[in-house]
Amino acid sequence: MAAPALADERVAAGPGGRARRGPGRRRDHLVGALLVAPALVYFLVFLLYPALSALYYSFTDWNLRSDANWVGLANYADLLFDDVKYPHFWTSVRVTLQYTLIAVPLTLVAALAQALLLNAIRRGANLFRLLLFLPVVTAEAAVGAIWRWLYDPQYGLINTLLGLVGIPGQNWLNTPELVIPALAFIAAWQCGISMIIYLAGLKGIPGTIQEAAVIDGAGPWQRFWRVTFPMLRPTTFYLLVTGVIAALQVFGLVYVIFSGNGRSVTGGPEQSGLTYVLHLYLFAFRYDAMGAACAMSFILLVFIVIVTALQFRFVRQEAS
């Protein structure tokens, strides 16, 4: 009789948790609550409260100099429709979308190519994997600093190498049309995390399926498009969704790349590198327009939710 009762208790206690009776149980309640308390306080103070207050402030004209006055939807309406008050809002949207549309596919292609190659060799695979992973662990401040120097129009390595194959050097970070491709290339250079995840996906494809395709006479190209790539669709979908969410929030790297004098940031030539979050940062911390910045952050949140939902609706449906 005792065993089923114990089983019930365990169910009540949640997975793996063993509930006790009497004083032991009361002590469990106390210990459990105490252990969770620090994390809970952190959650309330630095996550929940900021999220709710950001929503509230987005409906106010809060700046650092005066109290916040309720202005309803004015911030949202002005950001979206008043191009006198916020002349660069749509510029930053366009810049960010361009960046996302170039950087995410480029990153996925680079990551998949690297993963396929690593998966196909045996000798030296660990060393190559390590070398290809190096850019990922590098601080974005250092990445920005290194690439400013690589892209240097006169003495940079990129233009020198291009010169070797007869391509004229470019002023990469000072030519509006080249800024986004130059930034996207850095993103692809840092594709190591996607590469590792693709590699894990490739290891998960049963060897028997590939062998069957070989027996059926499929060449490497056919095997990739008919077997490997379809089998990797869940991985690709995951990387696409998370990659888009990250790309829409790109900030630190752009901040370093376009650092001007002191703490001023330019957003690149003719705002060609003014990403959405860089713009948000400028509003919040340069122009003291906290209310508008909070509204911008919720516009971004809604946009991310919509884009992610659309990807689930259309991309995953196609994938399944």
Add this chain to the structure above:
Amino acid sequence: MRKASMYAALVLLAAVSVVPFLWMLATSFKHGQDIYSKVPSLLPLDRKTGEWAATLGNYDYVLGVGGLGGAFVNSVWVCAVLVPAKLLIDALAAYAFARIPFPGRDRLFVIMLGGMMVPAITLLVPRIHVTQSLGMFDTGWGLIVPNIASVLDIFLMRQFFLSLPAELEEAALIDGAGRMRIFWTIVLPLSKPVLAVVTITSFLFHWNDLVWPLLVTNDPELYTLPLALQQLVASPDGGRAYYIMAGATLAVLPVIAVLLVFQRRILAGIAFTGLKG
């Protein structure tokens, strides 16, 4: 033959990945005038004679005048306090969420997980405001306390704790051991893999983090290494690539050392969690 072309492609890709670091390293050891060479060199060579001409002067300058010495110490301090404290807070909470029943536990856990869905950017502005209200703006505490727990890490550790055989802990309970003793003597020693992944990723994240220190500090005495490096880039020295690359090397070398030592755990951890930071 096909293997050969695969290796050729990999060598090329690896070169794209690594050459920027080699060039950073070479530049950091070059004398000022030698970086303005018509033919950039991956070795610190004299621009005119082509002879070996390495110098440590750039490091001298950025560590001292450039302010990166103090920033390096700050970064070490922040990581030395933040990473263990965060690990402890997260592990304790994760253990309770996994094993110690109390009323409302699972509902609370789901709510906290929901908080992970909000993009970090949305929280940034009000988080600074909270930090200000707590009197921690532009202080060392401000670099540490607002980052001192992570819902993602709690989630990862809870999942791991749940995968441990419950019988061990139950036997200890029956033998009269308290929850905390079980946590320290049974659960933690069995959890080294997840503790390692969480510790390493959180070190890498906070060592590299630029955005939070940028927002929460004004005083150059408090700058962490990434922020000091960004400030150097933004200063009149920003055009002097030999200084900047010496600074970048200082920021990069520790994480490369960590990657070399812990590569297996880091790569396994990423394949497992799919996330960084």
